[in-house]
Amino acid sequence: xxxxxxxxxxxxxxxxxxxxxxxxxxxxxxxxxxxxxxxxxxxxxxxxxxxxxxxxxxxxxxxxxxxxxxxxxxxxxxxxxxxxxxxxxxxxxxxxxxxxxxxxxxxxxxxxxxxxxxxxxxxxxxxxxxxxxxxxxxxxxxxxxxxxxxxxxxxxxxxxxxxxxxxxxxxxxxxxxxxxxxxxxxxxxxxxxxxxxxxxxxxxxxxxxxxxxxxxxxxx
Amino acid sequence: xxxxxxxxxxxxxxxxxxxxxxxxxxxxxxxxxxxxxxxxxxxxxxxxxxxxxxxxxxxxxxxxxxxxxxxxxxxxxxxxxxxxxxxxxxxxxxxxxxxxxxxxxxxxxxxxxxxxxxxxxxxxxxxxxxxxxxxxxxxxxxxxxxxxxxxxxxxxxxxxxxxxxxxxxxxxxxxxxxxxxxxxxxxxxxxxxxxxxxxxxxxxxxxxxxxxxxxxxxxx
DNA sequence: AATATTGGAAAGTGATACTCTCCAAAAGTC
DNA sequence: GACTTTTGGAGAGTATCACTTTCCAATATT
Numbered sequence: 001x002x003x004x005x006x007x008x009x010x011x012x013x014x015x016x017x018x019x020x021x022x023x024x025x026x027x028x029x030x031x032x033x034x035x036x037x038x039x040x041x042x043x044x045x046x047x048x049x050x051x052x053x054x055x056x057x058x059x060x061x062x063x064x065x066x067x068x069x070x071x072x073x074x075x076x077x078x079x080x081x082x083x084x085x086x087x088x089x090x091x092x093x094x095x096x097x098x099x100x101x102x103x104x105x106x107x108x109x110x111x112x113x114x115x116x117x118x119x120x121x122x123x124x125x126x127x128x129x130x131x132x133x134x135x136x137x138x139x140x141x142x143x144x145x146x147x148x149x150x151x152x153x154x155x156x157x158x159x160x161x162x163x164x165x166x167x168x169x170x171x172x173x174x175x176x177x178x179x180x181x182x183x184x185x186x187x188x189x190x191x192x193x194x195x196x197x198x199x200x201x202x203x204x205x206x207x208x209x210x211x212x213x214x215x216x217x218x219x220x
Numbered sequence: 221x222x223x224x225x226x227x228x229x230x231x232x233x234x235x236x237x238x239x240x241x242x243x244x245x246x247x248x249x250x251x252x253x254x255x256x257x258x259x260x261x262x263x264x265x266x267x268x269x270x271x272x273x274x275x276x277x278x279x280x281x282x283x284x285x286x287x288x289x290x291x292x293x294x295x296x297x298x299x300x301x302x303x304x305x306x307x308x309x310x311x312x313x314x315x316x317x318x319x320x321x322x323x324x325x326x327x328x329x330x331x332x333x334x335x336x337x338x339x340x341x342x343x344x345x346x347x348x349x350x351x352x353x354x355x356x357x358x359x360x361x362x363x364x365x366x367x368x369x370x371x372x373x374x375x376x377x378x379x380x381x382x383x384x385x386x387x388x389x390x391x392x393x394x395x396x397x398x399x400x401x402x403x404x405x406x407x408x409x410x411x412x413x414x415x416x417x418x419x420x421x422x423x424x425x426x427x428x429x430x431x432x433x434x435x436x437x438x439x440x
Numbered sequence: 441a442a443t444a445t446t447g448g449a450a451a452g453t454g455a456t457a458c459t460c461t462c463c464a465a466a467a468g469t470c
Numbered sequence: 471g472a473c474t475t476t477t478g479g480a481g482a483g484t485a486t487c488a489c490t491t492t493c494c495a496a497t498a499t500t
Binding site: 045048049051052055056057077078079081082083086090108111112113114115116119121122124125127128129130131132134135136137139140142143144146147148149150151152153154155156157158159160161172173176177178180181182183184185186187188189190191192193194195196197198199200201202 | 265268269271272275276277297298299301302303306310328331332333334335336339341342344345347348349350351352354355356357359360362363364366367368369370371372373374375376377378379380381392393396397398400401402403404405406407408409410411412413414415416417418419420421422
């Protein structure tokens with residue numbers, strides 16, 4: 001198919017596809033003459049993957065590029081895929097105090113988790129704990145353990161649910177579950193928070209949002 | 221204190237403080253004459269809160285502004301604080317298919333959660349489920365229920381841990397827990413995923429990151 | 441031959457989050 | 471009282487991001 005058809009099938013404007021091609025997010029099509037290139041199903045899939053990561057996962061194009069590089073890395077063993085995906089997905093080199101780092105290390109040891117000593121998530125977590133301390137709030141051990149326990153349940157189920165058939169598909173699923181599972185989990189957590197808050201403080205008298213009668217308008 | 225001292229105590233450049241003042245993120249100081257204003261502890265606290273939300277919570281200044289407006293809304297009853305904070309924290313008006321919306325509604329009903337019918341989290345969640353469908357992956361009911369169960373545990377603990385003494389402090393804690401608890405939970409989930417992956421696929425031979433021998437360099 | 445489409449490159453756009461420069465008024469110093 | 475420094479405030483400038491627009495000459499299609 002030509003670029004116009006690719007645009008139709010993926011619902012991404014031609015100009016944006018060209019931009020992604022230039023930025024190396026999308027592999028070039030098969031050149032047919034000097035001013036023509038043919039695209040295939042892989043391009044449609046790749047475009048949909050990009051849009052999902054950007055729109056629902058909230059990733060920047062720079063991160064998407066990192067992630068796609070890992071997806072395409074044929075040499076990756078399955079036991080390295082997840083670490084590679086995480087490395088591509090999250091920021092690195094965050095500052096954190098030694099105290100918070102030690103707290104994170106202790107938690108990991110206590111849980112018996114097998115993670116690289118250099119995993120950026122350690123620093124990310126320590127950094128978040130520091131940020132709370134800086135504003136005068138301490139995340140106590142009980143709550144931290146509750147987080148860890150919930151995280152374990154979710155992660156075990158997610159890893160168990162990963163398809164094991166085709167390598168390419170497994171890697172893609174790994175990336176998608178990590179990137180889109182986050183928003184899903186956080187949205188559910190907020191819904192549960194609202195429910196818990198309603199139980200603690202009594203029922204709200206009315207919806208907080210200011211839509212008129214008739215409920216929520218549909219968009220698009 | 222003058223602006224220079226405020227800058228020192230909050231570790232935010234004077235130019236940035238002036239910018240926040242202009243943008244209405246920080247209330248003006250008490251004017252003393254035409255070219256002088258006095259700032260207090262509340263300004264230091266407010267600045268630290270802003271930086272925590274931006275740096276650790278990953279919020280845009282526009283969202284921070286929404287959140288602060290809720291923090292300052294004295295008329296808010298406690299049972300409305302959480303909904304207001306969520307509304308300020310997340311995007312609204314996301315498109316979602318009726319099918320995913322129904323799935324979300326069913327889950328909420330099944331869990332017996334008390335949430336507004338207009339909560340933006342419903343649409344956000346449905347939208348994420350749609351995004352996964354669009355790339356050919358279905359989040360099955362088992363996994364969704366695992367997410368919901370983990371979310372419930374976390375949310376209950378979080379709401380129970382909210383301080384109940386001072387109203388201002390409670391509202392601030394609500395915002396902080398919601399905004400910074402997210403990154404914490406997601407980081408722990410990724411660490412747990414790595415561990416689960418290591419168990420499923422066998423131990424990695426070596427850290428995936430390319431630091432030389434001697435382990436991780438410390439930064440800053 | 442006339443029209444349309446393509447790939448590719450360059451420049452333009454709008455949003456975000458600062459950062460810099462300038463200013464006159466005021467405060468501190470000698 | 472002259473001189474230096476600091477202040478609040480405003481405006482313009484900067485860098486990054488994610489496109490979008492405009493242009494082009496080389497094809498394809500009619």
